[in-house]
Structures are given as C-alpha cells and as structure tokens.
Amino acid sequence: MGVELPVSPRAPLSALDVRIRLICVILFSLVAATLQTPGALGAATAFSLALVAAARVPVKHLLQRLMVVNMFIAFLWFFLPWSMPGEELFRLGPVQVSGAGVGYALAITVRSNILVLAIIAFMSTASITSITRAMGLLRVPDKITYLFFFTYRYIGEISSERTRLVNAMRVRCFVPTTSLHTYRSYACLVGMLLVKSFDRARRVRMAMLLRGFDGRFPCLDAGRISKLDLISLGVLCLILLGVLYADRC
Amino acid sequence: MQTDADEIIRLEKVTFAYQGGPVVLDRLDFSVKRGARIGIVGPNGCGKTTLFHVIMGLIRPSSGSIRIFGREMTDERDFRLARRKAGFLFQNSDDQLFCPTVLEDVAFGPLNLGGLPAEAANAARKALAMLGISDFENRVCHRLSHGEKKLVALAGVMAMEPEVLILDEPTAGLDRGTRQRLLEILRGLEHTCIVASHEMDFLTQVTTTLYGMADGKIDMSEEVTVHSHVHLHAGGGYRHTHAELDDALSPMACSRPDSSSGGGE
Numbered sequence: 001m002g003v004e005l006p007v008s009p010r011a012p013l014s015a016l017d018v019r020i021r022l023i024c025v026i027l028f029s030l031v032a033a034t035l036q037t038p039g040a041l042g043a044a045t046a047f048s049l050a051l052v053a054a055a056r057v058p059v060k061h062l063l064q065r066l067m068v069v070n071m072f073i074a075f076l077w078f079f080l081p082w083s084m085p086g087e088e089l090f091r092l093g094p095v096q097v098s099g100a101g102v103g104y105a106l107a108i109t110v111r112s113n114i115l116v117l118a119i120i121a122f123m124s125t126a127s128i129t130s131i132t133r134a135m136g137l138l139r140v141p142d143k144i145t146y147l148f149f150f151t152y153r154y155i156g157e158i159s160s161e162r163t164r165l166v167n168a169m170r171v172r173c174f175v176p177t178t179s180l181h182t183y184r185s186y187a188c189l190v191g192m193l194l195v196k197s198f199d200r201a202r203r204v205r206m207a208m209l210l211r212g213f214d215g216r217f218p219c220l221d222a223g224r225i226s227k228l229d230l231i232s233l234g235v236l237c238l239i240l241l242g243v244l245y246a247d248r249c
Numbered sequence: 250m251q252t253d254a255d256e257i258i259r260l261e262k263v264t265f266a267y268q269g270g271p272v273v274l275d276r277l278d279f280s281v282k283r284g285a286r287i288g289i290v291g292p293n294g295c296g297k298t299t300l301f302h303v304i305m306g307l308i309r310p311s312s313g314s315i316r317i318f319g320r321e322m323t324d325e326r327d328f329r330l331a332r333r334k335a336g337f338l339f340q341n342s343d344d345q346l347f348c349p350t351v352l353e354d355v356a357f358g359p360l361n362l363g364g365l366p367a368e369a370a371n372a373a374r375k376a377l378a379m380l381g382i383s384d385f386e387n388r389v390c391h392r393l394s395h396g397e398k399k400l401v402a403l404a405g406v407m408a409m410e411p412e413v414l415i416l417d418e419p420t421a422g423l424d425r426g427t428r429q430r431l432l433e434i435l436r437g438l439e440h441t442c443i444v445a446s447h448e449m450d451f452l453t454q455v456t457t458t459l460y461g462m463a464d465g466k467i468d469m470s471e472e473v474t475v476h477s478h479v480h481l482h483a484g485g486g487y488r489h490t491h492a493e494l495d496d497a498l499s500p501m502a503c504s505r506p507d508s509s510s511g512g513g514e
Binding site for chain 1: 361
C-alpha cells in the first residue's frame with residue numbers, strides 16, 4: 001500500500017488552493033466531532049461521501065484506508081456497549097449491553113469515518129510539498145510542519161527499506177514457518193530497519209544542514225487564492241452551519 | 250514450444266512496467282544455456298535490474314512466460330524452488346545483508362535450504378574461505394566498507410551452492426583493489442553466469458558473450474563490431490601501449506576484437 005493516493009488532476013476538488021482545503025478540513029473536523037443527533041450525522045455522512053466523489057478517489061484505496069481506521073474503532077465496540085450505564089438493550093449471558101453504549105459506539109464510528117472521508121477527499125489530491133507549503137503560509141508552527149513532513153517522508157522510506165530487506169530474504173529462499181530461525185530472521189529484519197532508517201535520517205539531516213536548513217520551510221511560490229476558493233469556503237461554512245443547527249435543534 | 254534440456258532460463262515475450270511508469274521490458278525474449286557466461290550491457294535505466302528481478306520472481310511481468318530449470322514459473326512456489334539453485338547478487342550490497350554478523354548472514358541461505366545450524370555455519374565458513382575473507386566471520390555487517398559488503402554478499406550467495414549466478418552491476422562503487430579481487434574470484438568460478446554491467450572492461454574479462462539491452466529488449470544477435478577508441482594525453486606522439494589494454498587483450502577476452510590504442514601504435 002503506497003503512502004500517496006494516485007492524484008487525479010481533473011477532480012473538481014483539485015482546483016481549490018491547498019490552504020483553503022486545509023481550512024475546510026479543520027472546520028469540517030471541528031463540526032463533525034461534535035455532532036450527536038442521527039439526522040445531523042446522516043447529513044454529514046452524505047456530504048462527506050459527496051466530497052469523496054468530487055475528489056474522484058479510487059474506491060479500492062479508499063476502502064483500504066477506511067479499513068485501517070475501523071480496525072481501531074473495532075476495539076471500542078468491545079468495551080463501550082456494556083461499560084456505559086443505561087437502558088438495557090439485550091443480555092449476552094452475564095453481560096448487559098446498554099442502548100446508550102451502543103449508541104455512543106455507533107456515533108464514534110460514524111464521526112470517525114466522516115472525518116477520514118473528508119480528510120481523504122480534501123487532502124489526497126494535494127502533494128505533500130504543497131501541503132507543507134500551505135501549512136507554512138497559514139503560519140502553522142514550524143515544528144509541527146517539520147514533524148508532519150518528516151513523518152510522511154520516513155514512512156515512505158521505511159516502507160521501501162522493508163521491501164528491499166524482504167526481497168533479500170526471499171531471494172535466499174526464506175520461507176516463514178513457526179521456527180526459531182523465522183523469529184530470529186524477523187527480529188533481524190526489524191533491527192536492520194531501525195538501524196538503517198536512523199542512519200539515513202542522520203545523513204539527510206546532515207545534507208539539509210549543509211544547505212543552510214534552520215528549521216523553517218521557505219516557499220518558492222505563495223500560490224493565489226481565487227474567487228472560486230473563497231466561494232467554496234463560504235458554501236462549506238453555510239453547509240456546516242446548517243448541519244450544526246440541525247444537530248442542536 | 251521447443252525446450253532444450255540445456256536451457257536454464259527462458260523468457261518469452263515478457264512485458265513489465267512499474268505502476269504509473271513507462272514500459273521497461275517490452276515483449277522481451279531471453280535464453281540462457283547451462284555453462285554460458287553472459288554479459289548484459291546497457292546504460293543506467295535500460296531495465297537490467299528489472300529484468301533480473303523478474304527472473305528471480307521479485308516482481309511479476311504483466312505478460313509473457315518464464316521458464317527456469319525447465320519449469321514454468323507461475324506462482325511464488327515455483328520461484329521458491331528456482332531460487333534454491335539461482336544465486337542473485339544485488340547491485341547495492343546494503344540491500345542484501347541484514348543479519349548482525351557476517352557468519353550469521355552468510356549462513357542464512359544454507360539455513361533456509363534446510364541445513365542444521367552446524368551445517369549452515371560450515372557452509373558459511375567454506376564460502377568465506379573461498380573468497381578469502383575468513384577473517385570477516387565475527388565482524389558486524391552494518392559496519393563493513395562498501396567493498397567488504399560486496400564480498401560478504403557474494404559469500405552469502407555462494408554458500409547456497411547455486412547452479413547459476415546472476416550479478417547486477419557487481420563492480421558498482423568498488424575501488425580498484427576490490428574490483429580486481431572480484432574479477433579474479435569470478436574468473437575462477439565455473440558457474441553459469443549472467444552479469445549486468447556498463448563496465449565493458451569487466452564484462453569482457455568475466456563473460457564470453459555480450460548482449461546489449463535497449464528499448465526493453467535484449468539484442469541476442471552476437472554481432473561483432475570492429476571499433477577503435479580515441480583518446481589523448483601527453484606524449485601521445487611517441488610509440489607506446491597501455492597496461493590496462495594489455496589486460497583486456499588477455500586470453501579470456503581475445504575472442505572478439507577489442508579497443509585499439511591511440512597514439513603511435
């Protein structure tokens with residue numbers, strides 16, 4: 001699984017300036033995280049699906065990423081339905097499953113999926129350098145930009161390194177079994193991954209320092225915010241206000 | 250399709266392109282007979298490494314067929330059997346070594362082939378001795394120099410006693426001394442060999458047949474071209490020869506016309 005989704009240059013959302021998209025993501029996240037009522041959650045879900053369609057995200061990649069998110073959420077379903085007090089929905093032996101618990105777990109599931117869909121829709125059609133540039137232009141603290149950029153960079157590097165090491169094992173006829181040799185080999189793989197990644201990080205840092213890096217990310221091109229960007233932001237704000245109103249009433 | 254009992258590797262109409270990239274192997278045909286020592290020459294990016302990765306089953310072509318040791322390669326199981334007899338040396342030895350010590354890394358292959366730890370250690374020591382690096386046994390792989398890593402990687406491949414050796418740019422980044430050592434080792438082996446390189450001098454001393462690779466295909470015409478190299482340096486007007494050229498005109502390389510010296514010869 002690659003780190004970047006295949007970018008569709010003709011997707012409607014690709015036309016928006018990356019700064020506007022970042023602001024949209026932040027506003028959407030703030031609103032979506034607070035929604036409680038089924039009606040508002042339903043409307044927000046429909047809206048985020050429409051955004052994903054507008055971004056023309058490939059379905060297979062979308063489902064892969066949603067699966068990762070939902071694996072974490074699945075843990076919550078093991079605890080919330082019977083740990084929250086409330087009216088009993090049904091019994092599973094000695095364990096009482098409450099309606100409030102199920103409702104809460106469901107709300108978290110829906111909110112998380114809405115958030116991930118919106119982030120994918122807005123940001124998957126932007127390259128990492130344009131996102132970093134946008135963060136700089138929006139005056140996000142440099143340290144956060146730094147951490148974000150290098151986390152991305154090194155996930156890709158570690159993934160490539162892992163592929164190379166696994167190929168080296170395959171080429172010498174390694175077949176995983178339940179044996180001490182297999183566990184030892186995987187331990188070597190993980191150890192080597194850490195050692196090589198650390199070494200590479202040190203070399204990259206030296207290269208950056210030698211070119212005058214001082215923790216900031218200056219931009220070559222500031223980009224332009226157009227009327228379309230401002231109108232889109234305005235429309236999004238209206239939709240979010242409407243959803244919020246529906247939720248509070 | 251006619252099959253030759255002596256044919257170790259056969260690729261027919263193999264096509265491969267990296268995701269989102271141009272076609273690297275374009276309906277490529279390639280055949281390697283037992284005992285052959287083949288050099289593949291081509292510039293960077295022509296697909297030599299891709300070709301080898303396809304032969305070793307690390308990547309799958311979009312079309313075409315691959316037969317290794319007479320067996321059609323259809324899935325990972327087939328390639329696993331082929332890898333027991335085909336040794337592959339990566340271009341970058343850093344990618345090949347991953348155990349803490351040299352002995353453990355060289356013994357990794359024999360252990361995978363089902364050897365007991367003691368047998369694998371013996372096989373590793375034998376391979377290290379063959380390459381003259383027995384003293385590397387307890388050294389940390391990660392801290393070896395580039396040339397030392399290359400020799401250890403080769404030992405790791407030789408310890409599995411392969412029938413065919415596939416070497417991807419074996420001299421890349423090596424100093425003259427290590428290069429010479431590698432040359433001597435390879436010239437002393439009797440294995441079937443496929444070597445990819447863009448160093449003509451090395452190829453002409455280690456292999457007996459040269460094929461060019463371009464446009465995603467291998468040119469197996471074995472056409473020979475007479476050519477000369479022009480160069481200049483001080484004293485060129487005086488009658489002279491070049492020591493490196495004398496090496497190149499050794500018996501191994503004498504089967505084809507080679508570069509002629511410039512100047513007064």
